[in-house]
Amino acid sequence: MRKLVAALAVTSLADAATLWISQVLGPFPSVVPLGNPTAYRNLYVHVPISVSTYLLFTLGFFLALSYLLKGKGWMEEMAHSFILAGLVTGFSTLVTGMIWASESWGSAWNWDPRETGVLFMFLAFLVYLAVRSSIKDPDVRPKVSMAFAVAAYATIPLSFLVPYLMPSLHPTMPETSMFIRGGLTPLIFGGRIILVSLEGALLALLIRSGGVRGAKLAVIPVVLVAVLLLAMQLPPNLAGGETLKVQVISGTMENGTLHLKVRSSQGTYDLLYKGKPPINPLFVTFGGGRRLTLEKHWLLVEGRVEDGTIVASSLKLIPYWGNPVNAMIYALTLFTLAYLAGRERK
Amino acid sequence: MKGVLLAASIALVVLLVGYMAITSSSYEQVSQLAKYRKPTMVTVRALVADIKTLPEKDLILFLLEDENGSKIYAFYGLTRFISQYGAPPSHSTVEQEVIIRGMFYPERMGDVLGRMEIKEILQGCHKAYEAPPATGG
Numbered sequence: 001m002r003k004l005v006a007a008l009a010v011t012s013l014a015d016a017a018t019l020w021i022s023q024v025l026g027p028f029p030s031v032v033p034l035g036n037p038t039a040y041r042n043l044y045v046h047v048p049i050s051v052s053t054y055l056l057f058t059l060g061f062f063l064a065l066s067y068l069l070k071g072k073g074w075m076e077e078m079a080h081s082f083i084l085a086g087l088v089t090g091f092s093t094l095v096t097g098m099i100w101a102s103e104s105w106g107s108a109w110n111w112d113p114r115e116t117g118v119l120f121m122f123l124a125f126l127v128y129l130a131v132r133s134s135i136k137d138p139d140v141r142p143k144v145s146m147a148f149a150v151a152a153y154a155t156i157p158l159s160f161l162v163p164y165l166m167p168s169l170h171p172t173m174p175e176t177s178m179f180i181r182g183g184l185t186p187l188i189f190g191g192r193i194i195l196v197s198l199e200g201a202l203l204a205l206l207i208r209s210g211g212v213r214g215a216k217l218a219v220i221p222v223v224l225v226a227v228l229l230l231a232m233q234l235p236p237n238l239a240g241g242e243t244l245k246v247q248v249i250s251g252t253m254e255n256g257t258l259h260l261k262v263r264s265s266q267g268t269y270d271l272l273y274k275g276k277p278p279i280n281p282l283f284v285t286f287g288g289g290r291r292l293t294l295e296k297h298w299l300l301v302e303g304r305v306e307d308g309t310i311v312a313s314s315l316k317l318i319p320y321w322g323n324p325v326n327a328m329i330y331a332l333t334l335f336t337l338a339y340l341a342g343r344e345r346k
Numbered sequence: 347m348k349g350v351l352l353a354a355s356i357a358l359v360v361l362l363v364g365y366m367a368i369t370s371s372s373y374e375q376v377s378q379l380a381k382y383r384k385p386t387m388v389t390v391r392a393l394v395a396d397i398k399t400l401p402e403k404d405l406i407l408f409l410l411e412d413e414n415g416s417k418i419y420a421f422y423g424l425t426r427f428i429s430q431y432g433a434p435p436s437h438s439t440v441e442q443e444v445i446i447r448g449m450f451y452p453e454r455m456g457d458v459l460g461r462m463e464i465k466e467i468l469q470g471c472h473k474a475y476e477a478p479p480a481t482g483g
Contacts, residue, residue, distance in 0.1 A: 027479035034430065034469040037480070068349035104474075106430065107447070107466040111389065116371040120364050147349045151356030158364045166372050167391055169445065171472045179475040249433050263428075279482035286477050293480045296431070317482050 001209055008202045009218040012334070015195040016221035019045070019330070022188045023229050023323055029179060030284045030293040035103035037296060039320035042100040044188055045330055048196035050093045050118075055197045056086035056204055057125065057156055064149035067142065076142040080132065081208035082201075083125055083149055085337055089200055090122045092333040099322040099329075105169050114170040117159030124152035196330075203337035210345030215338035219331070226331035229324035244301045244310070245318065246271065248294045253282065260294065262301075262310070271301065273312040373445055377416035379459050382452045389447040390462070392418070397435050399424055406435050408464075410444070420446060420462040427467075444469075 022044035028037050063079035066072070097115065102108035109115065132145035163170040180189055199219075206212045246262035246269070253259070260271040279293050303312035373391040382388075392410035395417065399406050406427055408420040427435055448464040 024483055025481060027481050029474035029477040030480035031477040032474040033471065034467075037474075038483070040471075040474060065350070065353075068353060104469070104471050106468045110445075110447075110466075110468050111371040113368045113372055116368050117364070120367050124360055124364075143349050144352070147353040148356060150350070150353035151360050154357040154360045155364050158361065158368065162368055166369070167445075169468060169471070171475060175472045176475045179477070179479060182479050184481075185479060277482075279480055281478075281480060284478045284480070319483060 001206075001212065004202055004206055004209070005212060005214040005218055008199065008206065008215060011195055011199045011202060012219050013221050015192070015199055016225040018188060018192050018195060019222060019327060020225045020229070022192060023319070023327060025184070026188055027183050027185050030279075030281070031286050031291050032104065032296065034106055035296065036298060036318075036320040037293075038317060039100055039103040039322060041319065041323050042096065042326055044192050045323070045326045046093065046096040046100055047189070048192045049089050049096060049330060049333065051193050052197045052200040053086050053089040053093050054156060054160065056082050056089060056200050057121070057153060059201065059204070060086060061150060061153040061156075064146040064153075067146045068150065073142070076146055078205075078208050079146060079149060082204045083128060084340065085200055085204035085207060087122070087125050087129065088333055088336050088340075090118070090125065092329055094118060094122060096326040096329055099326055101169075103320050103322055110169055112169045113162040113166050114159060114168050117155065117162045121152075121155035121159045124155045125149075128152050199334065200337070203334070203341055206341035207337065210341070210343060212341040215341040216335065219334040219338045222334050223331040226324065226327040229327045233319065233321060233324045244303075245298060246301055246310075247298050248292070248296065251292045251294060258282075262299070269308065269310050271310040271312055273303075273315055275312075275314065278315045278317045375414070375416075376410055376412040376418055376459065377414040379418060379450055379452070380416065382450060382460075385449055385451050387448070387465075388450045388462070389445065389468075390418075390450075391443065391445050392420075393443055399434055408444075410446075410462075415457070417458045418450070418460055418462055419458060420448070420464050422464040422467060430467075 023041055026041045026044050028040040032040065060079045060082035063075050063082060067075035067079060098108040101110060128145060128148040131148045132141060135141040135144055162168060163172050180186060203215065206215050244264060246264045249261040249263055251258060251260035256274060258273040258277065262269050262271045282293060283290050284293055298318040300316040300318050301310060301312045302314040303310055373389050376390060376392050379388060392412055394408060395411045396409035397406065401424060404424045406422045406424050409417060410420050411417045445468040446464045447466045447468065448462045450460055450462045452460040454460060
């Protein structure tokens with residue numbers, strides 16, 4: 001037990017570090033169809049939670065099937081713990097996905113085939129939970145509930161494969177592979193998938209043990225990082241100083257000066273800036289042309305207004321508000337699992 | 347073994363219901379809108395044949411079609427579009443294929459099946475992953 005808690009604490013520390021790195025330094029696509037491009041940093045939160053959910057349900061499925069074949073009590077208990085953990089991460093998958101979709105797809109809920117598939121998967125496992133808690137007979141309960149758990153697993157391949165079989169807003173793995181292979185991305189993305197999945201599995205094992213007091217303490221680093229990320233997102237007036245929030249419409253670079261067309265709640269402005277660009281690279285060749293990567297980004301501008309033109313002394317990217325919120329949802333997910341692990345077993 | 351058989355039978359039902367739920371949530375083609383006789387909320391996948399901005403009415407007019415040649419007109423708020431996309435609509439800001447949700451009014455005008463008031467333009471994120479990565483913050 002202590003070894004499991006120690007492993008959880010170490011994983012949680014690494015998880016917290018990669019969560020921070022992914023949200024502050026994580027690469028995002030330089031040109032996106034809709035919304036703030038930094039919303040794509042949800043790739044490092046939403047996707048690992050989704051993978052963890054699939055993994056937890058898969059382990060739960062094999063344990064449930066083993067129970068049905070061999071009838072060993074510990075298999076049923078463990079299958080239940082994995083499914084319970086999968087339900088918590090599954091809920092988190094749905095919510096973090098909705099927050100990301102509201103920016104990058106144009107609407108939080110779209111009845112996209114995979115969205116529908118994941119919702120159906122979540123509901124199917126909820127039915128398992130309802131069945132398990134409604135049967136009072138201790139001899140019948142494990143058999144029937146494990147049969148439901150095995151049956152509910154049919155929703156996993158269905159939800160996973162659907163973007164490959166019909167038009168979907170969700171991309172397929174081959175479609176994302178080009179981005180995921182570039183630069184720092186494979187390290188951060190792959191690392192987070194491994195860490196989040198491992199943490200989910202460790203917490204599921206601890207839920208099975210029950211009465212684990214140290215689990216909540218072990219996940220604190222992730223909670224702290226999420227709180228810090230939220231604090232960094234404070235509105236400019238709370239952060240202090242005279243600043244303006246603008247969105248970049250278009251721009252060019254002339255003689256070392258960045259000329260931007262920006263809009264704010266007050267109207268459209270020209271903006272001039274000579275310092276270090278807040279994004280790297282500033283231009284890319286994509287879609288048959290040279291594209292300014294600052295397009296669609298929201299910026300926090302410090303500077304002065306001269307003849308209706310903003311002369312900026314500092315530009316800072318404003319990340320999509322949903323990123324720290326999703327990080328917090330992830331932290332709360334871990335904390336919920338740790339809470340479940342802390343409960344005494346009946 | 348009874349438990350496995352029970353699981354297999356329930357799994358078949360789950361698969362069937364799941365398949366029906368997922369396929370019914372897929373997007374309609376423009377030509378499929380011909381079946382509607384009264385205003386209906388629909389989600390349509392279509393090709394953008396033409397875009398016109400009507401600044402005096404604060405509207406964008408899309409002419410949408412599918413591979414079968416069926417067409418509809420679709421309207422969206424110009425101000426709302428600019429606030430979402432950062433620029434007025436053009437073939438560079440709007441992808442060739444769009445998924446839109448809104449109220450479809452079946453009012454046939456020649457080869458146009460009707461008009462649609464767009465509530466949401468949904469964008470897939472597939473194209474984004476083809477772009478080179480950027481960093482910053």
